[in-house]
Amino acid sequence: MDICCEVSKQSSLHPKPEGLVLQYGTAGFRTKAKHLDHIMFRMGLLATLRSKQTKATIGVMVTASHNPEEDNGVKLIDPMGEMLKPLWESYATQLANAEQGDLLPTLKDVINKEAIDMNQEANVFVGKDTRSSSAILSQAVLDGVSALSGHSKDYGLVTTPQLHYMVCCQNTQGKYGEATVEGYYRKLSKAFIQLTKNASNRTDDQKHLCVDGANGIGALKVREMESHLQRELQISLFNDGSKGKLNHQCGADFVKVQQKPPTGIKVSPGERCCSFDGDADRIVYYFTDSDGTFHLLDGDKMATLISTFLKELLTQVGLDLKIAVVQTAYANGSSTHYLEDTMKVLPVRCTKTGVKHLHHAAQEFDIGVYFEANGHGTVLFSQAAEEKIQQLLEDSNINDKQKRAALLLQNTVNIINQTVGDAISDMLLIEAILAIKGMTVQQWDAIYRDLPNRQLKVKVSDRRVIDTTDAERRAVSPAGLQEAIDSTVKKYTQARSFVRPSGTEDVVRVYTEADTQENADALAHEVSLAVFKLAGGVGDEPKPMK
Ligand code: NG1
Ligand code: ZN
Numbered sequence: 001m002d003i004c005c006e007v008s009k010q011s012s013l014h015p016k017p018e019g020l021v022l023q024y025g026t027a028g029f030r031t032k033a034k035h036l037d038h039i040m041f042r043m044g045l046l047a048t049l050r051s052k053q054t055k056a057t058i059g060v061m062v063t064a065s066h067n068p069e070e071d072n073g074v075k076l077i078d079p080m081g082e083m084l085k086p087l088w089e090s091y092a093t094q095l096a097n098a099e100q101g102d103l104l105p106t107l108k109d110v111i112n113k114e115a116i117d118m119n120q121e122a123n124v125f126v127g128k129d130t131r132s133s134s135a136i137l138s139q140a141v142l143d144g145v146s147a148l149s150g151h152s153k154d155y156g157l158v159t160t161p162q163l164h165y166m167v168c169c170q171n172t173q174g175k176y177g178e179a180t181v182e183g184y185y186r187k188l189s190k191a192f193i194q195l196t197k198n199a200s201n202r203t204d205d206q207k208h209l210c211v212d213g214a215n216g217i218g219a220l221k222v223r224e225m226e227s228h229l230q231r232e233l234q235i236s237l238f239n240d241g242s243k244g245k246l247n248h249q250c251g252a253d254f255v256k257v258q259q260k261p262p263t264g265i266k267v268s269p270g271e272r273c274c275s276f277d278g279d280a281d282r283i284v285y286y287f288t289d290s291d292g293t294f295h296l297l298d299g300d301k302m303a304t305l306i307s308t309f310l311k312e313l314l315t316q317v318g319l320d321l322k323i324a325v326v327q328t329a330y331a332n333g334s335s336t337h338y339l340e341d342t343m344k345v346l347p348v349r350c351t352k353t354g355v356k357h358l359h360h361a362a363q364e365f366d367i368g369v370y371f372e373a374n375g376h377g378t379v380l381f382s383q384a385a386e387e388k389i390q391q392l393l394e395d396s397n398i399n400d401k402q403k404r405a406a407l408l409l410q411n412t413v414n415i416i417n418q419t420v421g422d423a424i425s426d427m428l429l430i431e432a433i434l435a436i437k438g439m440t441v442q443q444w445d446a447i448y449r450d451l452p453n454r455q456l457k458v459k460v461s462d463r464r465v466i467d468t469t470d471a472e473r474r475a476v477s478p479a480g481l482q483e484a485i486d487s488t489v490k491k492y493t494q495a496r497s498f499v500r501p502s503g504t505e506d507v508v509r510v511y512t513e514a515d516t517q518e519n520a521d522a523l524a525h526e527v528s529l530a531v532f533k534l535a536g537g538v539g540d541e542p543k544p545m546k
Contacts, residue, residue, distance in 0.1 A: 003118065003148060004104055007045065010147040014041035014140050016100055024084075024092040026354040026503040030064050030073035033133035040137045042095045043074050044124070044144020044152075045107060050088060051122035051150060053114050054079050058122075059167040061160050062138045063129035063279040066214075066253035069246040072133045074141070075160070077125075081168030081176075081419025083356045122150035125170070127163035129217045129279050130241060155181070159217050159280035161422030168419045181224070189228035191414035192428045196232045198408060199435035208234045209431060210273040212262045214251030215241040218280030218423055225424065233431055238265040252277040252284045252375050252423070257455060260294055261286065272441040274430075276423040282375040283423035285430065287441050295445050299371035300327065300335035302430060305444055306379060307369045308343060309433045310412065314367075316405035317392055321366035321385050324349060326358045329473045329498050330373040330455075333513050338448040350471040354503060355421065376421035381413055389413065408436070451494060452517040454524040454545070456510040461536045463501035463508050472500045484530040492519050497527050508535060521545040 016038040022029050029039050043060055051058040059077030067073070076084040076092065084092070091110050098106040111118065124145045128134035138154070145152040155163060162184055169179035177187045196202070213219025219240040226235060239250045239262060247254065250262035252275045267273055269290040274283050285297035307325050314321055325339050326349045339348050351357040355376055362368025366385040371377025381389075392398060392406045415432065417425040434444065460466075467477040475482045481499070489495045493515040502509050508531050512524040521544075528542035 003107070006147045006149075007104060007107065010143055011038075011041060011100070011103055014038045014143065016098070016103075018099060021097050022093075024089045024096065026356070027065060028073050028075035028084075029092075029096060030067060030071060030504060032070060033064075033072035033131065033137065036072050036074070036133075036137055037140050039096050040074055040140035041144040041147075042103070043076060043092065044141040044146075044150075045148055046088070046092055046095055046110070046144075047076055047124045047141070048122040048145050048148040048150035049107075049110055049114070049116055050076065050078075050084075051124055052118065052120040053116050055120060056123075057125055057167055057170045059125045059127070059163050060141050061127050061129075061163045061279075062134050062141065063160055063217075064131065065160070065279045065281065066247050066251055066277040069131055069248070070133075072131055072137055074137075077164050077167045079167065079171045081164040081171075082359065083420075118148075122148065123170075124150055124152045125155060125163060125166050126152055127155040127158040127160075127166075129160075130157060130215075130220065131246065157217055157220060159221050159422070159424065161281050161417050161420050161425065162221065164419035165417055165422075181221075185225045185228045188415055188417075188425055188428055189225065189230075191411040192432055193230060193232055194411045195408065195415065195432035196435050198404070199432075199438065202435055204234065206435065207232060208236070208272075209427075210236045210238060210265060210267050210271055211427070212239045212250050212255070212265050212273065212275035213237055213241065214262075214276050214278050215239045215244045215246045215248070216251070216276070216278040216280065218276035218278075221280065221424060233428070238262075247278045251275055252282040255286060256284050256296065256298060256374050259296055261288060270442065272434075274423075274427055277375075280423040281421045282372075283426050284375040285441065287445075289442075295442075296450075297441065297445055298332070298450075299373045299375045299377050300331050300450075301444065301447070302375070302426065303327065303369050303371040303377060304335055304338060304343070304447055305430065305433055307339070308447075309437070310367060310369070310379070310409075311343070313405045313409050313412070317398075317402050317409065319388055319392065321388065323367040323369070324362070324365040326351060326361045326368055326370035328353050328358065328372055329471055329500075330511060332373065332450045332453060333494070333496055334448045334451050342448075350473070352472050353500065359420075371421075375423075375426075378418060378421050378426070379412075379416050380418050381416075386413060451513040452515070452520040453511065453513045454517075454520045456524050456528050456542070457502075457505070457507040458499075458510060458528050458531045458535075458542060459506070459538050460508055460531065461538050463506065463535075465535050466499060466501045466508055466531075468498075468500050473498045475499055478534050481530060481534045484534065485527055488523060488526045488530065492523050495519070495523055497523055499527065499531055
């Protein structure tokens with residue numbers, strides 16, 4: 001097949017601005033929407049090649065998650081609904097950065113290296129978030145697919161995890177579920193209804209939840225799903241996109257980083273609330289108590305609740321499955337301490353930042369619960385684990401208590417989106433667990449107390465001068481930086497700190513924990529100064545926090 005003609009013709013309609021260089025980072029390509037048209041077209045081409053090579057459906061999601069409305073981005077989804085394979089991330093970067101005249105040779109290079117049969121059929125699923133730029137950008141993806149004669153299915157407005165789910169359903173021939181948005185709602189809500197049947201005497205108050213939709217796609221999808229939940233969950237939706245701006249002073253990232261409630265939400269003291277991010281793959285919970293103190297229940301608290309619940313069920317059914325929690329260095333020290341010493345859900349693993357690292361580590365266990373502190377996470381069940389649960393349900397020798405626990409496990413498997421962190425699925429799981437355990441959000445919060453912490457950013461001329469080791473917890477370069485951090489940390493009580501270059505922003509991130517907020521803030525300032533001095537800070541020196 002002669003691909004040259006069609007690709008040349010079509011790509012001239014999506015020209016690359018000369019000299020623009022972008023990287024396929026931890027979250028795909030992400031930048032100002034106006035710079036992305038050629039990237040989208042080319043990712044349509046690449047997804048088509050990946051589909052031909054894997055002989056499976058590939059997904060392309062147009063979103064910039066929690067970034068401001070003006071930004072956009074794109075992520076490719078591999079056959080089982082997982083993140084794109086690293087080697088193909090490098091092809092994505094090469095293709096994105098090829099100047100207009102080099103596009104065909106770069107494309108042919110990928111075809112040759114991967115020995116792709118261009119006569120093989122290709123299928124690409126495309127989805128987009130609610131940004132104003134997303135419609136035109138997703139059309140550019142579709143143009144890329146058709147330039148290589150691939151088939152595409154445009155799912156239109158979907159959350160990122162919904163598109164991951166569709167890809168997995170399609171490539172498992174429906175075993176994972178039906179590859180439609182309705183199918184997704186049906187599978188998750190059925191599991192939710194089954195789970196909450198195990199909760200006795202729930203009042204309307206307990207069934208009520210306030211959701212901050214970040215003025216994004218999650219809000220739309222929660223609305224669509226509501227009727228399936230048969231009032232077992234009664235949602236008051238705020239920041240639904242009708243007035244406010246996407247992610248502006250709302251959403252999971254705002255709430256987590258600012259450690260305060262979003263604007264646009266009206267709640268009474270003690271009410272259970274959650275916030276989604278702009279593409280609904282992250283969620284955090286919170287409430288404000290009667291004296292006005294804000295309580296955040298982040299990814300670590302969710303991982304703790306979920307793993308405790310699963311471990312209890314495993315004990316009840318008598319299944320010997322290896323369960324573990326996977327975290328990153330940003331996990332609050334109290335959560336790690338609680339899991340390792342009190343709960344003894346062993347082992348607790350720490351990986352580098354970035355979902356793919358957590359996902360990968362979680363796959364090593366029968367049940368791997370992984371969460372980033374920022375609220376991105378899910379649970380993975382090995383095939384063996386799912387089979388054992390199924391066998392148990394078919395076993396006529398088990399008693400009623402075991403049967404109940406086995407059914408709970410099965411419905412827990414069904415409510416979870418195992419392909420990727422999913423705000424809607426995580427929300428339903430948390431709500432179900434709280435209902436079954438008869439637990440209030442305050443009781444959940446009291447499982448352990450977070451150590452006060454602070455996250456700051458420092459601008460440096462080249463953040464790559466910072467090299468880290470030990471799951472990013474220690475800096476090996478520049479010389480003297482780790483020593484400076486160590487000696488500063490020693491001055492504080494219960495203190496911990498690490499620095500790492502961000503994978504999504506041009507900054508160095510500083511993280512600290514200490515016995516009090518004042519100390520966490522003071523330590524964060526001291527460490528920021530050390531980064532500024534030793535790693536080539538630019539602009540004004542970091543100022544102490546007010
Ligand atoms: P960077 O910018 O590399 O810190 C951020 C988040 C990650 C992950 C990615 C992708 C923090 C500290 N970092 O990465 O956890 O979610 O974005 O969106 O929250
Ligand atoms: Zn997101």
